[in-house]
Amino acid sequence: MANQIYDVIVIGTGAGGGMAIKTLCEAGLKVCALNAGRRLDPEKDFRYHRMPWDMKFHGLDDPKRRGESFGYMDNEYTKAAWDHEIPFTTPPGMKWMWPRCNAVGGKTNFWGRSSARFGDIDFRAASLDGCDVDWPITHDEISPFYTRVEKMIGVASTVQNRPSNPDGSYLPPFKFRCLDYILQAGCDQVGVPYLPDRCAQLTQPHEGHPACHFCGECTTGCDVGSFFSTPYFLLPKAEATKNLELRTDALAKNVLVDENGQAKGVAYIDRKTKQEVEVYGRAVIVAASCIESARIMLNSKSRHWPNGIANSSGQLGRNLCDHLYGESARGSLPQLLGQPSFPDHVGDSTIAWMPRWQNLKDPHEEKFIRGYSVYPDGGCEEFPGFATDMDGFGSSFKREVKRRYPTPVSFGIQAPTLRSDTNFMDLDPEVKDPYGIPVARIHFEWDENVLKMWEHSKQVCAEVLRAAGGELEGTGDAPEIPGFSLHETGTCRMGNDPKKFVTNRFGQTHDVPNLYVCDAGVFLNCTDKTTTISILAFSLRTSEHLIENFRMGEHKAA
Amino acid sequence: MAGQGIQRRQVLRILGTAAAAAQFPGFSRWGFACGHIGNAALQIKPGAYAPQFFSAAEYATVERLTEIIIPSDATPGAKEAGVAEFIDFMVANDPDAQYGFRTGITWLDAYAEQSTGKRFMGLTPEQQTSLLEPLGFKDKARPGQDAGRRFFAMMREYTVTGFYTSKIGFEELDNPALKFYAESPECPHKDDREHKHLSQAKS
Numbered sequence: 001m002a003n004q005i006y007d008v009i010v011i012g013t014g015a016g017g018g019m020a021i022k023t024l025c026e027a028g029l030k031v032c033a034l035n036a037g038r039r040l041d042p043e044k045d046f047r048y049h050r051m052p053w054d055m056k057f058h059g060l061d062d063p064k065r066r067g068e069s070f071g072y073m074d075n076e077y078t079k080a081a082w083d084h085e086i087p088f089t090t091p092p093g094m095k096w097m098w099p100r101c102n103a104v105g106g107k108t109n110f111w112g113r114s115s116a117r118f119g120d121i122d123f124r125a126a127s128l129d130g131c132d133v134d135w136p137i138t139h140d141e142i143s144p145f146y147t148r149v150e151k152m153i154g155v156a157s158t159v160q161n162r163p164s165n166p167d168g169s170y171l172p173p174f175k176f177r178c179l180d181y182i183l184q185a186g187c188d189q190v191g192v193p194y195l196p197d198r199c200a201q202l203t204q205p206h207e208g209h210p211a212c213h214f215c216g217e218c219t220t221g222c223d224v225g226s227f228f229s230t231p232y233f234l235l236p237k238a239e240a241t242k243n244l245e246l247r248t249d250a251l252a253k254n255v256l257v258d259e260n261g262q263a264k265g266v267a268y269i270d271r272k273t274k275q276e277v278e279v280y281g282r283a284v285i286v287a288a289s290c291i292e293s294a295r296i297m298l299n300s301k302s303r304h305w306p307n308g309i310a311n312s313s314g315q316l317g318r319n320l321c322d323h324l325y326g327e328s329a330r331g332s333l334p335q336l337l338g339q340p341s342f343p344d345h346v347g348d349s350t351i352a353w354m355p356r357w358q359n360l361k362d363p364h365e366e367k368f369i370r371g372y373s374v375y376p377d378g379g380c381e382e383f384p385g386f387a388t389d390m391d392g393f394g395s396s397f398k399r400e401v402k403r404r405y406p407t408p409v410s411f412g413i414q415a416p417t418l419r420s421d422t423n424f425m426d427l428d429p430e431v432k433d434p435y436g437i438p439v440a441r442i443h444f445e446w447d448e449n450v451l452k453m454w455e456h457s458k459q460v461c462a463e464v465l466r467a468a469g470g471e472l473e474g475t476g477d478a479p480e481i482p483g484f485s486l487h488e489t490g491t492c493r494m495g496n497d498p499k500k501f502v503t504n505r506f507g508q509t510h511d512v513p514n515l516y517v518c519d520a521g522v523f524l525n526c527t528d529k530t531t532t533i534s535i536l537a538f539s540l541r542t543s544e545h546l547i548e549n550f551r552m553g554e555h556k557a558a
Numbered sequence: 559m560a561g562q563g564i565q566r567r568q569v570l571r572i573l574g575t576a577a578a579a580a581q582f583p584g585f586s587r588w589g590f591a592c593g594h595i596g597n598a599a600l601q602i603k604p605g606a607y608a609p610q611f612f613s614a615a616e617y618a619t620v621e622r623l624t625e626i627i628i629p630s631d632a633t634p635g636a637k638e639a640g641v642a643e644f645i646d647f648m649v650a651n652d653p654d655a656q657y658g659f660r661t662g663i664t665w666l667d668a669y670a671e672q673s674t675g676k677r678f679m680g681l682t683p684e685q686q687t688s689l690l691e692p693l694g695f696k697d698k699a700r701p702g703q704d705a706g707r708r709f710f711a712m713m714r715e716y717t718v719t720g721f722y723t724s725k726i727g728f729e730e731l732d733n734p735a736l737k738f739y740a741e742s743p744e745c746p747h748k749d750d751r752e753h754k755h756l757s758q759a760k761s
Contacts, residue, residue: 049736052723058644059723063652175744181751203742214739335753343734343743382735384722388715393627393694394687398635398730401718405731469752 006032006245007550009266009281011252011296014106015532016518016539017287018230019149023543025238029550032279034250034268036288037083037102040109040231046221047077052382074099077220081109086251086433088291088440096442097483098291104248105231106289107486108532110219113200113227114350114375115155115533117146119166121360122527125370129363132419135524136496136505139166145537153228153536154206157198164356164371164528172203174351177344179379179409182333186468187354192460197353197375200533201227209233214346216382250277253437254300254309255284255515261304263515269435282555283546286492287518287539291320291425294491294521295440298427310492310509315502318424319490320442321525324415324450326479328374329461331472332386332407336379339406344379352376354411354464356528358456368452370416373528374461378409409470411461414485415453416526417446425491444482454479487531492521507542514555518542607643611650616663618679620645620713626687627694627717633730636721644720655712662709669706 007029010017017033024031042048052059061076074082083102090096101107121128123135143166150169157170173196176184180194187194201218205211212226225232238244249271256278258264265280286293294317300309308316356371363369386408387401417423428441446454458475465472495501498510507522509515518539520531549555609617621642628636636642649655670678670689678686692700693710721727728735747753 051725051728051736053725057648057651058720060648060719063648063654175742177743178745178747178753181745181748182753185752212742214742215736217736333753335756339756341732341734342745343737343739345735346739346743380731380734382733384718384731387718387722389711390714390718391694391696393690393714395629395631398628398631398633401722402731469754 004280005265006030006279006281007555008032008283008285008546009034009279010285010287010518011266011293012036012106012287012289012519013104013230013235013246014287014289014519015108015111015230015535016289016520017285018105018108018234019536019539020285020287020516020518020543020546021230021244022234022238023540024547025241025243027547028241029243029547031238031244032281033244033246034252034266034279035102035104035246035248036251036271037104038248039104040081040221042221042223042225045078045081045103046109046223047217048221048223049215049217050077075220077217078110081221086439087431088442089428089431090442090444094442094444095481096444097481098442099486100289100292102251104235104246105229108229109221109231111229111532112350112530113218113348113532114353114530115150115153115157115198115200116353116355116373116529117166117168117198117537118142118527118529118534119164121164122525122529125363125525129359129369131369132524133495133500136494142537142541145541146533149533149536149540152207153200153233153533154202154209155198155200155533156196156203158196160193160195160355162193162195162355163360168198170198171206174199174201174203174347177342177351177379178336178339178406179333179344180352180376182335182470183352183376183409183464183468186464186466186470189467190460190464192354192357192464194352194354194376197347197350198533199347199350201347201350207233212346214343216343216345216348218348247279251435252286252288252296253435254296255286256280257300257302257304257309257512261302261512263309263512269437274435282550283514283516285516285518285542285546289519290488290491290521291440291442293517293519294425295427295438297492299438305511310502310511310515312511313499313502315493315500317426317491318421319419319493319524320423320425320444320488321417321419321490321523322423322444322482323485323487323526324372324413324417324446324454324479324482325485326413326454326476328411328413328454328457329465329472329475330408330410331465331470331474332404333378333409333468333470334407335469336406338403341380342406344406345381350375358453366452366456368449368456370418370449370453371528372413372415372453372457374457375412375414376409377412378407380406381408384408409465411457411464413454413457413461413476413479414487414528414530415450415457416528417450419490419525420447423447442483446479446482487520487526489520489523489526489531492517493524494522495524506545507538508545508549513549516542516546607640607646609646611656612646612659615679616660617642617646619663619666620659622679622686623690623710623713624717624720626690627714628721634726636717639721639724639726641717641720641724644724645716648716648720658709658712662705662712665705665709669703 159167184194251269256265263284298308354374358371427438492502494503624636624641667677
């Protein structure tokens with residue numbers, strides 16, 4: 001086994017890696033997958049319907065650890081699943097929040113499940129508004145891959161005929177709650193859309209997976225696999241082919257090259273033995289997530305690639321984009337005061353959305369270019385957060401908490417940054433991780449355009465809330481710290497010009513034809529949509545391109 | 559635990575795949591009593607709690623304050639829910655919160671003595687409530703009591719957090735979290751989508 005040469009080494013088992021692994025194994029290629037963490041056991045590692053009072057700290061986590069917590073999904077219910085042994089740095093004055101799940105399946109174990117396609121308004125944005133460059137692909141080309149992914153994973157939504165949002169193939173949508181109808185009426189008055197989200201959560205049994213049971217705790221892990229994750233949906237199919245060897249606790253260090261500078265395998269750290277191990281393959285797919293993939297490639301220095309593998313363009317790690325997240329407005333719906341409790345939280349915040357409505361007809365209609373989307377949420381949630389700063393005490397206070405329980409609403413923005421020269425990642429020249437590997441250093445600040453979107457969203461959401469008969473309690477003070485959305489893109493952008501782009505239109509690196517990238521690193525920017533379904537669709541396309549290259553003899557089979 | 563998991567999956571399989579189940583009227587908003595994993599060691603045992611951080615006197619004050627903030631009335635309150643135990647446990651594990659609680663209780667006793675000649679726990683329930691009103695109600699605030707108001711706000715925040723994450727608190731709100739439904743629950747007022755004509759439930 002020690003000298004076995006696999007057809008393909010895949011680094012990472014999240015959305016991009018998982019799709020590649022499944023596709024390649026089913027095509028008969030021998031795959032060795034490296035995953036930096038361990039396998040999760042849903043019964044032990046997921047929330048598994050535990051109530052707050054079953055938790056030592058009522059789900060609020062140990063105060064001593066809370067300061068180190070990275071984001072909303074890393075909490076007392078899933079604390080062993082998120083893994084931050086590998087540090088990162090930021091230059092002085094910059095901040096980055098980077099929750100990482102190194103477990104098998106990566107962030108698909110806990111993702112937000114919103115699954116809108118990118119459209120031509122995104123791919124051709126540069127032609128429309130003159131900023132940056134177009135994607136080397138059209139919706140017509142990628143659409144069949146989206147359709148196949150939608151059928152594979154199950155996405156609940158409706159056909160909406162929106163210019164910014166190509167429709168796909170959908171399961172029945174989540175039904176609207178009281179608060180949705182009320183907010184929808186407000187949106188109608190203001191003239192912005194309010195529609196069922198594209199939610200990868202199974203509203204009916206799908207492809208052998210049970211329907212959702214609507215417990216509403218998806219982002220702490222689904223213990224029955226009723227929303228897409230690679231351990232439930234893709235890896236079992238790959239394993240059934242017997243073409244997969246999955247190595248866990250295998251932290252990829254660098255891509256190995258042969259005498260011609262082509263990829264010949266991967267060096268990784270076995271985190272259990274702390275030893276460095278080499279594994280060889282005819283082709284390598286890097287799918288460790290946008291920043292981590294670029295870190296591995298930048299750390300892959302050789303006489304052929306003194307600045308990192310496949311980096312003759314100098315663009316590796318550059319062009320980092322991210323979604324600005326934040327609460328644009330919050331308030332309450334007095335219509336629902338005193339109403340019986342209702343399971344508003346069954347979709348865990350992705351039942352409805354306000355898909356991009358700005359700059360659709362004229363790309364310069366607003367003070368900013370491009371556009372953003374909004375996710376409304378509220379109602380009876382697990383904990384009545386509003387009560388912690390309510391006035392008063394006593395029986396009247398207790399009654400008031402109950403009376404207001406169904407009423408809170410909030411609007412969360414998802415707004416893309418534009419590509420810039422100043423947002424990027426590189427290797428920290430001094431700091432190394434516990435295994436001696438240079439860590440990622442992340443340079444990032446919100447740009448002027450995205451901050452204009454943030455201001456715009458505060459006004460519109462406040463207007464919607466008032467038009468819906470709601471009471472506005474406030475608009476957002478500041479957006480979340482960059483990185484919070486987990487939607488970073490751009491470190492290995494795809495494009496036709498090898499001088500300007502790391503990968504070609506198939507996600508294959510220009511410099512090293514047997515090295516491919518299957519994560520959001522290849523995206524030109526993050527658009528107003530979430531990234532996972534696009535990672536799946538692009539990874540499927542890249543994987544089939546790779547299989548075709550094997551068939552054509554470009555990569556020799558093992 | 560594993561056995562329970564299999565049992566649960568079976569129930570879910572029935573829920574998810576048997577179309578008949580979804581049509582049975584009793585199941586239309588069926589919440590399965592899931593018999594979650596309870597950790598016996600963490601269950602509250604009334605009367606047996608030994609405070610980890612607070613002194614006996616401090617603990618009695620904390621418990622009394624939680625009871626005043628969320629009292630037992632038509633439904634059980636913070637005392638029955640063991641909220642003081644939760645607060646003691648959280649504060650014992652949070653060095654940053656300890657100073658605020660300790661000095662806050664001291665402030666409250668000094669304030670009580672200054673106003674009535676007795677420490678807080680020596681007062682009648684009525685005296686305690688009237689002493690706390692300027693601290694707990696914005697429109698009754700008095701100047702010079704910022705420290706006391708901050709302490710009370712912190713007590714209220716911890717009490718609310720402990721109470722509404724307890725089983726009793728969930729029952730108080732009829733909390734719909736973590737129940738199971740055969741299909742995506744839907745607004746029951748589709749003839750009144752703007753919800754302008756809902757009957758006012760108990761206030």
